[in-house]
Amino acid sequence: MTRQSLFRMRMAGLLRKELRQILRDPSSIALAVVLPLVMLFLFGYGVSLDAEHVPLAMVLQDRAAPARELAARFEGSRYFDVRHAASLSEARRWLDQRKVEGIVCLQSDFAAHIQRQQAASVQVIVNGVDANRARLIQAYARGVLQQWGALRHARGEAAAVPAVTVVQRVWFNEGAVSRNFLVPGLIALIMTLIGTLLTALVVAREWERGTMEAILVTPLRRIDLLLGKLLPYFFLGMAGMGLSVALAVTLFQVPLRGSLSVLFVLSALFMLAALGLGLMISAAVRVQFVAAQISIVTGFLPAVFLSGLLFDLESTPLPIQIVSHVVPARYFVTIIHTLFMAGNVWSVLLPNALALLVMAVLFIALAYRNITKRLEAP
Template identity: 35%
Template sequence: MSFRRLRALIYKECLQLTRDPSSFFIGLVIPALLIFLIGFGMSMDVTHIPTAVVLEDSSPTARSVVSFMNESPYFSPRYVTSMQEAKQLMDERRAEAILRIPGDFSARLSEGRGKVQLITYGVDTTIANATTTYVQNGIARWQQSYLSGTAINGVPAVASTSSSTTLAASPIVPGSVTVDSRQWFNDANTSTWMFIPGLIVIVMTLVGVFLTALVMAREWERGTLESLFVTPMHAAEIVFAKIIPYFGVAMIGFFICLLSARYVYEVPIEGSIFLILFASVEYVLVAIGMGLTISSVLKNQFLSCQLALLVSLLPTIMLSGFIFDLRSVPTAVNVISHLMPATYYMDLLKSLFLAGNNPVIIYKNCAILAGYAALFIGLSLLVTRKRLD
């Protein structure tokens, strides 16, 4: 081995490296983005849980039992006076849990039979189980303070069943408070029901974006597009000829996922099959349009694959709500996650599979997906021109 020749070859490779911006992008920018995004933006902690607190008992004792939520970073309480209002908040996904203090809470507490009701949104079992644990711990701490006579948020811990009198003369020995916990939309209380709809989103992203991210670039690299350019075909015809076959392949993959979810993993389908199919058609068009746009712009299979990985698959796994609760991430990351079409498809599929037909979620998310589909299909038509650059 000649050190002189080796040095010359190393110098040549360094020159090529400095002249290829994509190498620096892949080797430096992507790792830096991922480490800062995951390190600062991702959190497995469940915080700021929007909770509807139904105070049917307005006594100081009833108010003090839920006072642990007011300054807690784990809750964002919203006080209402009826279960109907609380259910509406949950249907609109403005509440992940309902904590109900019944009208006879103070009276039953004085008899040693205090009870509160907790209802969690079981579509996301991680948030539901964390909420149950937080509430049980908070009420346990309140009960300990109540029994010891410590004031809670300025409210005397031992209070009578009437808000106008105290028990200074004849104190009543309070009993325990039990939490009656229920979980809606996930009777089995299994994370599989939550993860399978999310897994369908990832599979559709993988199939839709990666298949088409390579197709135009491959044609450019092989020179076969030049043969098409000399024909009377329009650019739009070339694009749609690429879209239709891959759309069919992606939808076959979707049906495989759907049948597996229902009959292999026994995930219930509470919503409309037609709406699930309609939303999936929209998202597949979004993914195919994104892949064609990337492929037409870069005209290189390797770069197209890398960019597709960066802008589609990784964000879908990390930023769409599949793993992390988006309310627990920083505001900037939350904003970025809501710029991604996968976030809306994820929310839509989970709701349709487990919660049923929620008009608020269906109309909003389907409209957003339709806009993204039009945007990316339009971009793919715009960047595809019958000319050699």
């Protein structure tokens, strides 16, 4: 019997063993299938970086036509739910009680300034507890004011219009919908959790259950053990990724402008890097609980905070930016955002793909080094 035949027999037996172990372990199926569904629904429907239907108090100290027209513009905006307050003190009381998140006050001389082509002041008070949301509310209020002024100017009516008018155009995410940004990035988190956490347990589980001793007396080599642990979870993780992409495109209507084949190839690179990290941890630790904790700290949490999904890395301190370069999810989040919203931009895809390839090779090599056929730890 040739060496290739022996290798195929060893791999077939090991893969059958791993497949049965996966089917008998409900947690593996839950992590690969149920978890992506739960996370996609939670993030897709429950998490939004947009500020819509913001409760807003409107105080009209001037009841003239220009003031009423401006108030109507706020009422017609999808970003605000306007409540009229009798006085500024009442509106401030609502703000203190968190019944509203902002106040727009049109003072008594508002219409007079407009008629004289003078800049009329509009007081906007915003709850600044959440600084990002406060900035969004300010920007939306400024947009309503600019649209109202431009409309009056176009009709030939008195309005104080700035000398420079900004005409903005948003590329790649034209509607500025945060779901189109969050859902693709969430796929990176799901693949990190599946790849790192599942494989962080597989070798440690063999040691804890005592089955590793039986494996040690077989003619399996270290490369056989590595491939036997890697391949089943690679296909399981890619299946979870495919399910996530299908839901993102069909259920959440996220546009996929890049090539589907390119997405799967680059996702495979990232999955190999995540699996290599998990196997490296599992082979080195040999205790499932400790391996799971290390995988969360070194894999999942950096993918959440240091990948650029929730926080702009350019705004973080330089040491944090440097540390983020060793996080595989940083590169895959950039890749998946580019493929979903911009398309096959190779000047972005290739450098990040190369970084993932280097990390995959490095982690798998370290995992191979840590896998041993001896009872004592390496």
